[in-house]
Amino acid sequence: MALYALGDTHLSLSARKPMDVFGGAWSGYVDKLRRGLSVLREEDTLVLCGDLSWGMSLEQAREDFAFLASFPGRKLLLKGNHDYWWTTAAKMTRFFEENGFSGFGLLHNNCALYGDIALCGTRGWFYEEDRGGHDEKVFRRELIRLEASLKAAGEREKYCFLHYPPCYEGYRCPEIMELLERYGVTLCCYGHLHGASHRLAVQGKVGPVRYQMVSADYLNFRPEKICD
Numbered sequence: 720m721a722l723y724a725l726g727d728t729h730l731s732l733s734a735r736k737p738m739d740v741f742g743g744a745w746s747g748y749v750d751k752l753r754r755g756l757s758v759l760r761e762e763d764t765l766v767l768c769g770d771l772s773w774g775m776s777l778e779q780a781r782e783d784f785a786f787l788a789s790f791p792g793r794k795l796l797l798k799g800n801h802d803y804w805w806t807t808a809a810k811m812t813r814f815f816e817e818n819g820f821s822g823f824g825l826l827h828n829n830c831a832l833y834g835d836i837a838l839c840g841t842r843g844w845f846y847e848e849d850r851g852g853h854d855e856k857v858f859r860r861e862l863i864r865l866e867a868s869l870k871a872a873g874e875r876e877k878y879c880f881l882h883y884p885p886c887y888e889g890y891r892c893p894e895i896m897e898l899l900e901r902y903g904v905t906l907c908c909y910g911h912l913h914g915a916s917h918r919l920a921v922q923g924k925v926g927p928v929r930y931q932m933v934s935a936d937y938l939n940f941r942p943e944k945i946c947d
């Protein structure tokens with residue numbers, strides 16, 4: 720039994736927006752993902768940390784989910800800034816059932832258990848997201864979502880999965896970092912940073928929390944093993 724994390728698969732099997740055009744690490748990325756995800760076993764859990772598919776709707780993302788569903792194990796999803804297909808939990812659950820895609824779960828205002836460890840998560844917050852200015856309302860909503868997820872975990876040990884990094888070189892989101900610390904999160908995985916931005920990543924311990932970047936292009940499209 721193993722717990723893995725991987726962000727930013729940016730699949731586009733039916734949306735025709737393949738990332739190969741960017742070249743470099745992205746060349747042949749679906750084949751690299753296929754090889755990377757082949758480590759998964761039925762008893763494993765993979766947390767997918769957002770930017771899963773370029774599909775603009777569940778319909779457009781169907782092939783991408785079919786691809787992910789072809790690997791064994793549980794897959795927990797959280798929302799990235801490009802996941803336009805994301806809709807209500809009820810609609811997503813129905814879509815998975817109707818298509819026979821088993822093993823998908825959502826991290827959204829809730830937590831999931833991996834043995835005794837609680838897996839918490841939400842999209843997180845990125846100040847540069849809307850360059851027109853800081854959207855206080857959206858920011859507060861994300862904080863509420865994160866706290867709901869952490870509260871759901873109770874007294875268990877907590878790992879937290881975000882799409883946006885709560886800190887990187889030259890940037891800190893104190894409100895999110897404070898929540899992680901107050902609820903005793905020991906590990907925080909995040910994605911979103913790509914290519915040249917990888918060098919901005921903060922990895923390792925900041926205060927009591929260990930931070931780890933799991934963007935697919937950073938990991939050469941191999942899921943990061945978090946623990947057995």
Ligand SMILES: [Fe+2]
Nearest residue numbers: 727770911913
């Ligand atoms: Fe991304």
Ligand SMILES: [Fe+2]
Nearest residue numbers: 770799800911
């Ligand atoms: Fe992103």
